[in-house]
Amino acid sequence: MAGLTHSAFRRLVSDFGGHGALFTEMLCGRWLRAENLRTSAATRRRAQEGPVIYQLMIAEPTEVPAIMACLAQLEPAGVDLNCACPTPNVRHAGAGSALFEDRERLAAILTAMRRELAGPLTVKIRLGLPREGWRAQLADRLRLFADCGVDAVILHPRFADEKLRRRARHELLPELASATRLPIIASGDLHGPELLRRNPEHFAGVSGLMIGRMAVVQPWLFRAWRSEPVAPDYLDVWQRFVRYVREDFPERKVFHRIKAFTAYYARNFHFGHTLLAATQSATDLAPLTEKATRFLSSAPQPALHPDVAGLA
Ligand SMILES: Cc1cc2nc3c(=O)[nH]c(=O)nc-3n(C[C@H](O)[C@H](O)[C@H](O)COP(=O)(O)O)c2cc1C
Numbered sequence: 001m002a003g004l005t006h007s008a009f010r011r012l013v014s015d016f017g018g019h020g021a022l023f024t025e026m027l028c029g030r031w032l033r034a035e036n037l038r039t040s041a042a043t044r045r046r047a048q049e050g051p052v053i054y055q056l057m058i059a060e061p062t063e064v065p066a067i068m069a070c071l072a073q074l075e076p077a078g079v080d081l082n083c084a085c086p087t088p089n090v091r092h093a094g095a096g097s098a099l100f101e102d103r104e105r106l107a108a109i110l111t112a113m114r115r116e117l118a119g120p121l122t123v124k125i126r127l128g129l130p131r132e133g134w135r136a137q138l139a140d141r142l143r144l145f146a147d148c149g150v151d152a153v154i155l156h157p158r159f160a161d162e163k164l165r166r167r168a169r170h171e172l173l174p175e176l177a178s179a180t181r182l183p184i185i186a187s188g189d190l191h192g193p194e195l196l197r198r199n200p201e202h203f204a205g206v207s208g209l210m211i212g213r214m215a216v217v218q219p220w221l222f223r224a225w226r227s228e229p230v231a232p233d234y235l236d237v238w239q240r241f242v243r244y245v246r247e248d249f250p251e252r253k254v255f256h257r258i259k260a261f262t263a264y265y266a267r268n269f270h271f272g273h274t275l276l277a278a279t280q281s282a283t284d285l286a287p288l289t290e291k292a293t294r295f296l297s298s299a300p301q302p303a304l305h306p307d308v309a310g311l312a
Helices: 007-016 029-034 061-072 088-092 097-101 103-116 134-147 170-177 193-198 213-217 221-225 234-248 251-268 272-281 285-296
Strands: 022-028 052-057 078-083 121-125 152-155 184-187 208-210
Touching: 007 022, 007 221, 007 234, 022 029, 029 052, 029 061, 052 061, 061 103, 078 097, 078 103, 088 097, 097 103, 103 121, 103 134, 121 134, 152 170, 170 184, 213 221, 213 251, 234 251, 234 285, 251 272, 251 285, 272 285
Parallel strands: 022 052, 052 078, 078 121, 121 152, 152 184, 184 208
Antiparallel strands: none
């Protein structure tokens, strides 16, 4: 997740454990070619994170060999092509959910990626645009992915133009998973095991789950999901995150990374809006730290059901 799932955050998640693979933020392929990958905070990875899949934004097939050669230096556990992002500037560049629409370019990019990559290759998609024939288009893309040697598909069952406040259409997962022999990893609104217990039929054909926003709210979620209750020391977790970010990022970027995380973290508390307001009004790190520390050391009452509504 852009601005959120950098190595400092993944390090925090891996302090708790319980996860399978972790994903980077979407990294622009062109940017990778210009960056010093040995020192960049965006591409950094630590052994304790376990397998890390690097997610790429690519729009131009001819650029694939050079991008993959750069990425090879990092020895990724796998590479994911973003064909899901609905953000206007990403679509405008012909990447993300716009690439999903362009069959020829999509095939050329995936074929070139497969040629360059021996390890796992995945794609992240939405349902496409909500128009007549979306099902046929999606079935066609799933066939294309299999033909191009993709290993798994991460499916976020919202249409390409839908905001996150609309619920993910989990009920479509069985039908879509049965349309392909590729493993389907479901993404979207998977905030805890209760949902799977409530509607097991939606997830029966699914091979894996990808958790986004709720894992930022609760970096211990993966461990808790694997049936080990976690009683986090909220202040310690926040302070650890701050320390990790400061280790990785230049000073000018630290504040925004911490502010972004804290807006999510505030969802853990009954009066989390107090922490959120303090975060939003802070203009630099010192007041933010002071206010967050005061809130988190006051034994804040945990929210009964933390949620991600409105977080984007
Ligand atoms: C702030 C933010 C940044 C995101 N960045 C990415 C990204 O870089 N790559 C990606 O595939 N999805 C990205 N997403 C989408 C999530 O991966 C996920 O599909 C979506 O949030 C729904 O899942 P969730 O309910 O588990 O959060 C982002 C979402 C948010 C809110």
